[in-house]
Amino acid sequence: MPPVKLAVVGGGPSAFYVTSRLLSLLKPSEAPSFRVHMYDRLWAPHGLVRYGVAPDHPEVKNCTNKFDDTANDPRFRFFGNVNVGDTPLTSIPHTHSLPLRSLLQNYTHVLFATGCTLSTLHPAIPPSEYCVPALSMVHWYTQHPSHVPPPDLRKISHVSLIGNGNVSLDIARILLTPPHVLEKYDVPTSVLDVLRQSAVKHVSIMARRGPLEAAFTTKELRELMNLPDASMVPLSSSILTSAPEMTMTRQQRRTLELLQKGSKNAYGSTPKTWSLEFYRSPTGLTPPTSSSPLAQLTLAHTELDPRTRRAISTGETSSLLTSLVITSLGFHADPQTTFYDPSLGHLRALAGRIISSSGTAIKNIYASGWSANGAKGVLASTMMDAYAVADIILSDITPGEKGVQTTATSSNPDMILSSEFQLNPNPHVEDPPLEILEGLKNGTVTTYDDWKHIDAEERRRGEAMDKERERMSWSDARTFMSQRAALH
Numbered sequence: 001m002p003p004v005k006l007a008v009v010g011g012g013p014s015a016f017y018v019t020s021r022l023l024s025l026l027k028p029s030e031a032p033s034f035r036v037h038m039y040d041r042l043w044a045p046h047g048l049v050r051y052g053v054a055p056d057h058p059e060v061k062n063c064t065n066k067f068d069d070t071a072n073d074p075r076f077r078f079f080g081n082v083n084v085g086d087t088p089l090t091s092i093p094h095t096h097s098l099p100l101r102s103l104l105q106n107y108t109h110v111l112f113a114t115g116c117t118l119s120t121l122h123p124a125i126p127p128s129e130y131c132v133p134a135l136s137m138v139h140w141y142t143q144h145p146s147h148v149p150p151p152d153l154r155k156i157s158h159v160s161l162i163g164n165g166n167v168s169l170d171i172a173r174i175l176l177t178p179p180h181v182l183e184k185y186d187v188p189t190s191v192l193d194v195l196r197q198s199a200v201k202h203v204s205i206m207a208r209r210g211p212l213e214a215a216f217t218t219k220e221l222r223e224l225m226n227l228p229d230a231s232m233v234p235l236s237s238s239i240l241t242s243a244p245e246m247t248m249t250r251q252q253r254r255t256l257e258l259l260q261k262g263s264k265n266a267y268g269s270t271p272k273t274w275s276l277e278f279y280r281s282p283t284g285l286t287p288p289t290s291s292s293p294l295a296q297l298t299l300a301h302t303e304l305d306p307r308t309r310r311a312i313s314t315g316e317t318s319s320l321l322t323s324l325v326i327t328s329l330g331f332h333a334d335p336q337t338t339f340y341d342p343s344l345g346h347l348r349a350l351a352g353r354i355i356s357s358s359g360t361a362i363k364n365i366y367a368s369g370w371s372a373n374g375a376k377g378v379l380a381s382t383m384m385d386a387y388a389v390a391d392i393i394l395s396d397i398t399p400g401e402k403g404v405q406t407t408a409t410s411s412n413p414d415m416i417l418s419s420e421f422q423l424n425p426n427p428h429v430e431d432p433p434l435e436i437l438e439g440l441k442n443g444t445v446t447t448y449d450d451w452k453h454i455d456a457e458e459r460r461r462g463e464a465m466d467k468e469r470e471r472m473s474w475s476d477a478r479t480f481m482s483q484r485a486a487l488h
Helices: 013-025 058-071 100-105 134-142 166-176 189-196 218-225 250-261 379-397 434-442 448-464 474-487
Strands: 004-009 034-040 076-080 082-084 096-098 109-112 131-133 158-162 202-206 230-232 272-277 280-286 295-304 311-322 324-327 353-355 361-367
Touching (some): 004 013, 013 034, 013 058, 034 082, 058 076, 076 434, 076 448, 109 379, 131 134, 158 166, 166 272, 202 280, 280 311, 295 324, 448 474
Parallel strands (some): 034 076, 082 096, 131 324, 158 202, 158 324, 230 272
Antiparallel strands (some): 280 295, 295 311, 353 361
16 A cells, blocks of 8 residues: 555544544554644644533533544644644634645645634624624633633623524523533633623523424523523413424424423523523614613514425514624634635535535545534534545545445545645655644644643643633643643
């Protein structure tokens, strides 16, 4: 087997699942010159698992144990705090730059697993001091390197969430959960300090359609129902009545049962409340005036088209006074990413392969996860997609190889060798690009070994505070690494 040196751009679940399958199926004895180098723009690995999963969901992060096993393979190397591409990353200015041409010159194959890293904005409500994207809040309470301080929660009593997916419910739960409950989890001290001063009393969650079309899972809904200091505003019976001819799925039936039962605490018995506002679609936001301290959110009333099940306007409108609007309408890939297709909102890919503008697969360049398919699915579906992409890569690098079992169905489609994205057929299999070697020397590029020491230190600091971990910022992490290097 000829040397194969794969660059994986992205360090989240999809990237690790593809890598783990490749390393498990390609034994060192069968492929002695197989190497994987993983790059992430964040200094810590694991992507969405570290910077997207709600801190009070620690069980979801157990997949990192498998990622650790992958990283222990001597054929694997991780390089963090690296921005692959030709456009500076202004949101994270401390990243180390690796031009795309340098990446291509050093690898035989490239996989893009960069995820969907930007919030989808609402066309009628642009970001302002009264409206922020959901990702801004998530990045704040997970201490993402690009996070910015949230709006002053001491002055916010009512929050309106546009969208009813799990991210919306995560944000509502964080805002409504008593800080003394959250403090045992992976919530930074600075975030807890803000939450302790929060004036939020009510969260409204808007949905264009009804409860049967809800995007949240029953698990997330149940957690919101069971909050100790909050209660749900009861829904009207008309909202809970489903179309009699419609066959409900198990999840739809369980959702309706939960909504009919209501929250653990009776409405009116708690200091905080929340509501699900079904069949409402925002059409505009009027900032506060001298006579009103609250912004006015205008809502179109909707109903379902019986044929398409899409939300259509009834012609009625209403308004809601609110302190802050958070839009949670999904996510899309970074438009600066190579191969981004604005009509798709993610990379131009088909069955794991990057597609040229003319519609032909580009040889030896692949995509997986959200960056290839859009922001949908949970970790289990991400894993299955990643395994399928890994099998496609294997079918390319081991055509007809005995002992390598894959589920790939098309090993030799029509493909083009792109002159613009020319890979190196015979690179030095061990060394990363010169830019990375430079970053390793000056401490701007992190390794997985760096991460494991930081991870242990975060857990140690957390244990001293009776919590899961206390997260480091980039400056904290770099200081810690410098001090550790000096001691060793």
